[in-house]
Amino acid sequence: MSNHSKIQEVTERIVERSRERRQRYLARLDAAIPHSPYRGQLSCTNLAHGFAASPQEDKLRIMALRAPNVGIVTAYNDMLSAHQPFGAYPEIIKSAAREVGATAQVAGGVPAMCDGITQGQPGMELSLFSRDVIAMGTAVALSHNMFDAALCLGICDKIVPGLLIGALRFGHLPFIFVPGGPMPSGIPNEMKAKVRQRYAAGEVGKDALLESESQSYHAPGTCTFYGTANSNQMLMEIMGLHMPGAAFVHPNTPLREALTRAATQRAVAIAKDGNEFTPIGRVIDERAIVNGIVGLLATGGSTNHTLHLVAIARAAGIVIDWSDFEALSHVVPLLAKVYPNGSADVNQFHEAGGMGFLIRELLSAELLHADVTTVAGKGLAAYAQAPQLDATGKLGWHAAPATSGDPAVLATHAQPFSADGGLRLLQGNLGRAVIKVSAVKPQHRLVRAPARVFDGQEQLIAAYKAGELNHDFVAVIRFQGPQANGMPELHQLTPTLANILDKGFMTALVTDGRMSGASGKVPAAIHVTPEAAAGGPLARVKDGDIVVVDAEAGQLYVEVPAADFDARAAATFDVSAPQYGLGRDLFGNFRRTVGGAEAGASVLTLED
The missing domain is CATH 3.50.30.80 (IlvD/EDD C-terminal domain-like)
Incomplete structure (x- = not known):
């Protein structure tokens, strides 16, 4: 598929600017791939330490060195609503891995702080730095060299960028990012914003403000406005690191569990000794970075990603700057109206057609690189679909809807909300x-x-x-x-x-x-x-x-x-x-x- 001339121009500029760094990165990636499972390089003492606490069946599989061992890097804690659902994931993942003859272990945890809690507080001064701490924590978790692939469990603002930066320094391993999904809708975002303004003006007291906030942030799952957390989920999908359609499915539902199990089994399939080896350093290339910027612009996503995408790209040997965002913004139309760019929340965006519809529209307009490597295979076209369970509970995918379920929330490229990305x-x-x-x-x-x-x-x-x-x-x-x-x-x-x-x-x-x-x-x-x-x-x-x-x-x-x-x-x-x-x-x-x-x-x- 051909691309819009500006998409091609910016991509070629990034490729040329990054050429030497990217070549060094890929050379190191290739050099890190051994001829046997990674844990086969460990001494017997090393390996015994690595499986000492595992169930007997898993011990035998890990010792045999024949089946992949999947590492889980988790940002679970039960204070943050977005991350609380991850508490149940390790057992789901281990069970799914055993079904295909593989194993999974929790490799390590990384911190997860919430900007919503630290806003205006001294702790907020650690927020941006936590991204790099998370990247380093990811490296520590994977430093044991026990794993053939990994799953990253993270949602919020600095957590997903940190996990991805850390993962890219293990570019020789396949990674799949596994989200948790948004909480159900609370009070309308415009009502919440109005109460905040009235409180700032001294028109209502703290009790009214707390009641409003509690009705907005009220259940397990990601906050439903389109801030950095949900922009993260959009990016992981449009950059090919999710299972298709995984971004905005609610926590603790049969479809969410099925997607988590599918991510596990797909990670096994794309490990080194399979026929679809897909190291993350090959997934995140210059085209994927451009796709991420396009997605950010088309949805009016978080400006934090003018920082995070730059750092993510550099972790893969790719150099971008704000001029690239500016150039793409002039040709990428705004296709989503989600608060604070509109009154809808991410649940309404998802119900209107969500990521599958958005990606299909951008592909049709030749504004995305279709021929990228993704964890799902089949290029980016696989992401112009939505997941569903059939009558027997089996997971499958169907084409994104032909028309928007709500044109006030999700538009076509032919009739966008604005001609540029804003x-x-x-x-x-x-x-x-x-x-x-x-x-x-x-x-x-x-x-x-x-x-x-x-x-x-x-x-x-x-x-x-x-x-x-x-x-x-x-x-x-x-x-x-x-x-x-x-x-x-x-x-x-x-x-x-x-x-x-x-x-x-x-x-x-x-x-x-x-x-x-x-x-x-x-x-x-x-x-x-x-x-x-x-x-x-x-x-x-x-x-x-x-x-x-x-x-x-x-x-x-x-x-x-x-x-x-x-x-x-x-x-x-x-x-x-x-x-x-x-x-x-x-x-x-x-x-x-x-x-x-x-x-x-x-x-x-x-x-x-």
């Missing part, structure tokens, strides 16, 4: 940033107003409560980048800025911090790089400076003569502020060595 690269004398405009009304995409400069979101909220922000302004929130304090999300600002916008004032946010998948109707230039703590231009902005945020022209600048602006002394960051409390003191080396936002904001050595 993600922009902003550039100017304040640096480079990204902005998501899919939920921003056209009249709010150009803001020119005086700066109000704050060194944290708490300062802005205090100024709002004091009645100081009833005017047009650009909120400059600086010292929120990875070197300063780990680049926390600034979601506490969302209801406050929305209230200011609703009063009729023109406002925008400019920050070296994050806003992620919940970026909403207020224009937000985020991930500004270089960050203020590294001497970036935001450190020289003063109250009253005229700042321009122009999402249409792709501009971000301050109207101060260049000589005057360059001569200004930069504000300094109090490095002691984020160093203690809730474990932040353990991450000092991370803050000192982390790379910039456009390089993925990583502390890992991903240079080949």
Whole structure:
């Protein structure tokens, strides 16, 4: 199948930019593949330690070195609603592996923290860094060399990117990602957002807010708005790492269990000694990365992936930057309206046709690489399908519906919600940033107003409560980048800025911090790089400076003569502020060595 010319152009540019690194990566991948099962390289003592606690039947199979042994890397904990269902998965997986003569073992666990719990709290400063901790934890789990394939159990914001980065450093092994699915729908997202705005305005109390939040987040499963967690699931599917249609099936249902069992048995089938050997380092190539960006744009997904996809790509020897997102955004239409880009949640998206319909539409428009390697085989066309159980409970797949079940939620490529993907690269004398405009009304995409400069979101909220922000302004929130304090999300600002916008004032946010998948109707230039703590231009902005945020022209600048602006002394960051409390003191080396936002904001050595 031919591709849209821009898809082909960007892919070829990435291939050329990455050529030497990718070749080194693939050479190391090939060198890591032995001529016998991996555990066959272990000494008898090593191997005996590896199966000592296994049931006798599994011990015999592991000792025999004939059947694959599947490692399970799990992010299970029972505090996070999205990860609680994973508690039952290991036994399901082990049973499914035994049915095909193989074995499975829990290789290790990785931490899983929830940005929804840490928003606005000191622990949020560990959130982005947890991605790289998870990648390292994945490596530790698989370091025993006991496994021929692996299953990754993860859902939420930093967990899936971390698992994937770790998996790609074991590029010689097949991996399948196994999701848990979303919780049932709670109160409408717009109602939840309105209560938050009313609380921020002092119109309702904490009891009303907690009741609203409890009706929204109320059961096992992923939160149902289209934030980073659900963007992760979309990515794993469109990049060929899920079983087709697995992303948004509810937890604790027969179909979810059948998909988990199928993932296990497929992992056995694509292990080295089978006829369909599919190492993950071959699945995630330049085409798969482009497919991931296209999926992100077509669904209005989380801006966190302008960080995560960069780091994921580098783990596979591939170099992308924000210019690639920008170029693709101009040709990829917006096909999904899911909160915060619309009123629907992911359950409504799934019921309207979900990932199968979306992928089919993008393939039809020649906006995806169809001829990619996937864990399901048969290229990406296998993902233009939906799973179902027949009358006997047997799992099968059928073609995605020909028409959308809800055109207000899921559109065709012929009649999209907008002609482009709504993600922009902003550039100017304040640096480079990204902005998501899919939920921003056209009249709010150009803001020119005086700066109000704050060194944290708490300062802005205090100024709002004091009645100081009833005017047009650009909120400059600086010292929120990875070197300063780990680049926390600034979601506490969302209801406050929305209230200011609703009063009729023109406002925008400019920050070296994050806003992620919940970026909403207020224009937000985020991930500004270089960050203020590294001497970036935001450190020289003063109250009253005229700042321009122009999402249409792709501009971000301050109207101060260049000589005057360059001569200004930069504000300094109090490095002691984020160093203690809730474990932040353990991450000092991370803050000192982390790379910039456009390089993925990583502390890992991903240079080949």
